[in-house]
Amino acid sequence: VGRLRLAVLGMGVMGTNHAIVYQGLAEAQLAAAVETSPERADDVRNRFGVPVFGSVEQLIAEAEFDAASICLPDQAHVEPALALAKAGKHLLVEKPLATTLAGCNAIISAAESAGVKLMVGFTLRFDPRYYSVHEAVSQGEIGEPVYMYARRNNLNSGARRLAGRVTLPFFLQVHDIDAMRWMGGAEVTRVYACGVRKVLNDLGVDDAVVSTLQFSDGSIGCVESNWILPDSLPGRFDFRLEVVGTKGRATIDLESQGATVHNGQQMREVDPMFRPVLYGQQPLVLREELHHFVKCVLEDKTPVVGGADGRAATAVALAIEESLRLGQPVDVKYS
Numbered sequence: 190v191g192r193l194r195l196a197v198l199g200m201g202v203m204g205t206n207h208a209i210v211y212q213g214l215a216e217a218q219l220a221a222a223v224e225t226s227p228e229r230a231d232d233v234r235n236r237f238g239v240p241v242f243g244s245v246e247q248l249i250a251e252a253e254f255d256a257a258s259i260c261l262p263d264q265a266h267v268e269p270a271l272a273l274a275k276a277g278k279h280l281l282v283e284k285p286l287a288t289t290l291a292g293c294n295a296i297i298s299a300a301e302s303a304g305v306k307l308m309v310g311f312t313l314r315f316d317p318r319y320y321s322v323h324e325a326v327s328q329g330e331i332g333e334p335v336y337m338y339a340r341r342n343n344l345n346s347g348a349r350r351l352a353g354r355v356t357l358p359f360f361l362q363v364h365d366i367d368a369m370r371w372m373g374g375a376e377v378t379r380v381y382a383c384g385v386r387k388v389l390n391d392l393g394v395d396d397a398v399v400s401t402l403q404f405s406d407g408s409i410g411c412v413e414s415n416w417i418l419p420d421s422l423p424g425r426f427d428f429r430l431e432v433v434g435t436k437g438r439a440t441i442d443l444e445s446q447g448a449t450v451h452n453g454q455q456m457r458e459v460d461p462m463f464r465p466v467l468y469g470q471q472p473l474v475l476r477e478e479l480h481h482f483v484k485c486v487l488e489d490k491t492p493v494v495g496g497a498d499g500r501a502a503t504a505v506a507l508a509i510e511e512s513l514r515l516g517q518p519v520d521v522k523y524s
């Protein structure tokens with residue numbers, strides 16, 4: 190089995206992480222990148238020593254590679270994914286797959302017609318804590334899921350960094366929507382969401398969104414998220430998941446990561462899963478995810494999280510956004 194040659198599109202926060210992981214995987218080789226910011230492109234050339242192109246067309250015309258990670262802003266996934274699939278390149282698309290159902294469908298069809306793998310970057314599927322709870326729930330340890338609750342709260346600087354280009358349902362809630370579909374094995378049929386704007390008015394986005402979900406098996410869920418936590422908090426995240434079943438309960442609580450450093454003035458939580466540099470290899474959860482993608486391509490296997498999962502999460506996020514606009518419950522439209 191040879192090494193898979195990969196291109197990374199969009200060398201921001203996630204694209205840089207993908208590039209670092211690919212450079213560290215024995216079965217992979219970072220072959221090229223695409224980045225429109227000239228300064229960032231220069232940094233990438235210097236740091237990774239690979240050619241950096243200004244467009245996907247140029248990448249396809251000039252670089253030799255087998256597969257690509259699309260780490261572009263949420264609204265910019267579709268056109269590059271279609272061009273890459275048409276050129277026969279396997280696709281790892283960061284979440285959300287696309288921000289419209291038509292976009293999701295187009296990517297799924299293009300990948301099917303071209304016979305290339307399509308995986309969506311739902312990181313939680315590769316986090317050992319979420320995976321362990323999934324295993325326990327799917328083996329019936331807590332009985333039938335009755336109620337699920339998820340929290341995904343970020344620091345204010347996280348929202349400022351994204352500057353209003355993305356929304357809470359698409360940036361944060363899609364992770365938990367996917368996790369709940371995966372945990373409970375049921376689809377979301379109806380949502381009712383409310384949001385609030387007090388802090389990020391200048392960005393034109395909600396500070397917090399609470400979404401209630403009804404599932405096809407009769408169970409219910411609640412996903413809450415905000416991105417206004419003070420930056421002086423010790424941890425970067427406050428993430429939780431709880432699954433209450435007919436006979437038990439399973440929980441994940443990631444506000445504390447189990448390791449802290451106090452520098453004499455301030456305490457911070459260190460993050461051993463998403464951002465560690467462990468003997469030069471990082472980050473653990475993303476490495477598992479990308480390694481899975483690389484192995485699926487090399488060994489001709491189907492990724493555990495694919496286009497249909499991406500489309501389902503997008504359908505629910507769109508329904509949440511409609512509910513926020515209307516102030517009413519909304520049925521999820523899957524086609």
Ligand SMILES: NC(=O)c1ccc[n+]([C@@H]2O[C@H](COP(=O)([O-])OP(=O)(O)OC[C@H]3O[C@@H](n4cnc5c(N)ncnc54)[C@H](O)[C@@H]3O)[C@@H](O)[C@H]2O)c1
Pocket residue numbers: 198199200201202203204223224225226229243244259260261262263265283284285310311312359360
């Ligand atoms: N799985 C996760 O946990 C996770 C976490 C954060 C972000 N994401 C997802 O990853 C994607 C990227 O997010 P990010 O936070 O890294 O964004 P970012 O803004 O940090 O990076 C995007 C990069 O793409 C570049 N760019 C923009 N348009 C381009 C174009 N047309 N062609 C080439 N380059 C272009 C920008 O200059 C920037 O460098 C988003 O879809 C986001 O939702 C996933």
